[in-house]
Amino acid sequence: MPNPISAQLRFAVLATDVVCFRVASGRLEVLLAKVHLPPFYKNRWGLPGGIILADETAEQSVERHLKTKAGIAQVYKEQLATFSRIDRDPRNRVVSVAYLALMHGGEEREPTATETRWCPLAEVPKLAYDHDEILAAATERLRSKLSYTNIARYLMPRAFTFSELQRAYESVLGHVLDKRNFRKRFLSLGLVRATGKKRKEGAQRPAELFAFTGTGLRTLGL
Amino acid sequence: MPNPISAQLRFAVLATDVVCFRVASGRLEVLLAKVHLPPFYKNRWGLPGGIILADETAEQSVERHLKTKAGIAQVYKEQLATFSRIDRDPRNRVVSVAYLALMHGGEEREPTATETRWCPLAEVPKLAYDHDEILAAATERLRSKLSYTNIARYLMPRAFTFSELQRAYESVLGHVLDKRNFRKRFLSLGLVRATGKKRKEGAQRPAELFAFTGTGLRTLGL
DNA sequence: ACTATTGGTGTATAGCATACACATATGCCC
DNA sequence: GGGCATATGTGTATGCTATACACCAATAGT
Known part of the structure; x- marks a missing residue:
C-alpha cells in the first residue's frame, strides 16, 4: 500500500523527528508519541515528528510538530543527524532529519495531547521505525556534550x-x-x-x- | 522558472553535497565542481553533489556523485549536517544532506571530469548556493576532530x-x-x-x- | 671534508583532574 | 530544648598530561 504522495516520485519525502529530553524527579525522560499504523505498527510508541512542508525549514518543522503534538514551545534544539535507510519507514521512502531538544522538568509543561507521554529513558520500549537508533544517537550526543559544553x-x-x-x-x-x-x-x-x-x-x-x-x-x- | 518535478509538490526535494578534502603539497585542498545555472549562477564553483534517488541512501548518493563527477571512490565519509534554508537553491526547494569526505593526495587520483578541480582552501572563491556555509561547517568539523580522534x-x-x-x-x-x-x-x-x-x-x-x-x-x- | 638539510631525541614545569572526610544548618521528634 | 536525621558546604595532597625548549645525527652534494 504505497502512499499516494510519494508513489509517483523518484525522490524521497522529507520529515523530522525529535528526541526531546528533560530531567524530572532526578531521572532523564524522553518525550514519546503514539504510532498507530496498521498493519505495520499497532499502538507502538515512537518519537514525535512529521513531514517538512515546502515552506518551512527543518527546524521550523520540529517546532511545529512539538507544538502540535505536545504543546511544547521555546525549547533548546540542535540538529542531530539525518537518517536515510531505504526501509526505515515501511510504507514508503521517508528521510528524516533528527533533532535533539532539551527542556527542564520544573516548569510543569505537561503534554497536551494524550497521545504523547514522558518516559524515563531506562524504561523506553521498543520504538517504531528506526527510532531506537535515533534515540541512541541523541543520548550519546547529550552525554558527550555535557562534558565539554554548558x-x-x-x-x-x-x-x-x-x-x-x-x-x-x-x-x-x-x-x-x-x-x-x-x-x-x-x-x-x-x-x-x-x-x-x-x-x-x-x-x-x-x-x-x-x-x-x-x-x-x-x-x-x- | 520552477522545476517541473518539485513544482507540483508540497514537499522539498532531497540532495547531497560533499566537502571532500585532501592534503597535497602540504596544503589542505577541497574538491570543487562547476555550477552553470543561468540566470542564477554563471560559471561559478560549488561543492559536488546532487539528488538523492528513491532507491539510495544519502551515503550512496554521495558515493554516486563523487564517482560520477570526479572519478573518486572508496574514500572516508561522514555525515556533516542537513541544510534546509528555504531559499538556499534559487530554482526550487532543495534540502541538502552534507557530507565530509577525506582522502590522501599521494595516490594520484586526479578528477576525471574537467568540470571539477582541487582548490587550496585558502583560495576558494565565493561558492554557489549556501556552499560557503557548508564548507565552513566541514572545515570546523575536520579541525576539531583532528584534536580528539585519529x-x-x-x-x-x-x-x-x-x-x-x-x-x-x-x-x-x-x-x-x-x-x-x-x-x-x-x-x-x-x-x-x-x-x-x-x-x-x-x-x-x-x-x-x-x-x-x-x-x-x-x-x-x- | 665541509656544508646544507631534514630527521630524531629528553627534561623540567605548570596546570588540571582526581581522590578523599568532616563540620554546618535546618526540621522533626521526644 | 536537646538530640537526631538529612542534605549542604568546604580544602588539600597527588599524579598525570600538556607545554616549552636546544642540540646531535644521517645523508647528498660539492
Missing part, C-alpha cells in the same frame, strides 16, 4: 541548587560524581554564579541557588 | 613520515606544532607504529615510515 543549562530551570545540577548530570551520565570536584569545576570555569538566594526544602540545611552565567551554548576549552 | 589517518597514505603527518596537521589547524611533543603524543597514545622501513629523499637523513594502528576511526579519551 548544555546542561537547557535541562535546568533559571535557578537551581548544586545538588539538582549534579543529579541532572548523574542521571544523564549514569554514574555518580564527587560533590566537591563537581562544584569546584563549575565555579572555577565561571559557568554558574550564586544568586544569593537560598531554598529551604525539608529538614536540612538550606541550599544556595545558582544560575548559569551568560547566554547560549558555550564550548569549553577554546 | 581522523588524520584518512588524510594520509598507508605509510608516512612524522614530518608528513605533522604537515597535514599544520595545514588543517593553520598553525605550527612542536616536533617533539607531536611525536611523543602519537607514540604514547599508540596511534601509530613504526613500519621499520625508511624513506630516503634528497640530501638529508632518511625518515622512518609509520602507519596508523588498528582500523577505523578512534575517539581518544574514552
Whole structure:
C-alpha cells in the first residue's frame, strides 16, 4: 500500500523527528508519541515528528510538530543527524532529519495531547521505525556534550541548587560524581554564579541557588 | 522558472553535497565542481553533489556523485549536517544532506571530469548556493576532530613520515606544532607504529615510515 | 671534508583532574 | 530544648598530561 504522495516520485519525502529530553524527579525522560499504523505498527510508541512542508525549514518543522503534538514551545534544539535507510519507514521512502531538544522538568509543561507521554529513558520500549537508533544517537550526543559544553543549562530551570545540577548530570551520565570536584569545576570555569538566594526544602540545611552565567551554548576549552 | 518535478509538490526535494578534502603539497585542498545555472549562477564553483534517488541512501548518493563527477571512490565519509534554508537553491526547494569526505593526495587520483578541480582552501572563491556555509561547517568539523580522534589517518597514505603527518596537521589547524611533543603524543597514545622501513629523499637523513594502528576511526579519551 | 638539510631525541614545569572526610544548618521528634 | 536525621558546604595532597625548549645525527652534494 504505497502512499499516494510519494508513489509517483523518484525522490524521497522529507520529515523530522525529535528526541526531546528533560530531567524530572532526578531521572532523564524522553518525550514519546503514539504510532498507530496498521498493519505495520499497532499502538507502538515512537518519537514525535512529521513531514517538512515546502515552506518551512527543518527546524521550523520540529517546532511545529512539538507544538502540535505536545504543546511544547521555546525549547533548546540542535540538529542531530539525518537518517536515510531505504526501509526505515515501511510504507514508503521517508528521510528524516533528527533533532535533539532539551527542556527542564520544573516548569510543569505537561503534554497536551494524550497521545504523547514522558518516559524515563531506562524504561523506553521498543520504538517504531528506526527510532531506537535515533534515540541512541541523541543520548550519546547529550552525554558527550555535557562534558565539554554548558548544555546542561537547557535541562535546568533559571535557578537551581548544586545538588539538582549534579543529579541532572548523574542521571544523564549514569554514574555518580564527587560533590566537591563537581562544584569546584563549575565555579572555577565561571559557568554558574550564586544568586544569593537560598531554598529551604525539608529538614536540612538550606541550599544556595545558582544560575548559569551568560547566554547560549558555550564550548569549553577554546 | 520552477522545476517541473518539485513544482507540483508540497514537499522539498532531497540532495547531497560533499566537502571532500585532501592534503597535497602540504596544503589542505577541497574538491570543487562547476555550477552553470543561468540566470542564477554563471560559471561559478560549488561543492559536488546532487539528488538523492528513491532507491539510495544519502551515503550512496554521495558515493554516486563523487564517482560520477570526479572519478573518486572508496574514500572516508561522514555525515556533516542537513541544510534546509528555504531559499538556499534559487530554482526550487532543495534540502541538502552534507557530507565530509577525506582522502590522501599521494595516490594520484586526479578528477576525471574537467568540470571539477582541487582548490587550496585558502583560495576558494565565493561558492554557489549556501556552499560557503557548508564548507565552513566541514572545515570546523575536520579541525576539531583532528584534536580528539585519529581522523588524520584518512588524510594520509598507508605509510608516512612524522614530518608528513605533522604537515597535514599544520595545514588543517593553520598553525605550527612542536616536533617533539607531536611525536611523543602519537607514540604514547599508540596511534601509530613504526613500519621499520625508511624513506630516503634528497640530501638529508632518511625518515622512518609509520602507519596508523588498528582500523577505523578512534575517539581518544574514552 | 665541509656544508646544507631534514630527521630524531629528553627534561623540567605548570596546570588540571582526581581522590578523599568532616563540620554546618535546618526540621522533626521526644 | 536537646538530640537526631538529612542534605549542604568546604580544602588539600597527588599524579598525570600538556607545554616549552636546544642540540646531535644521517645523508647528498660539492
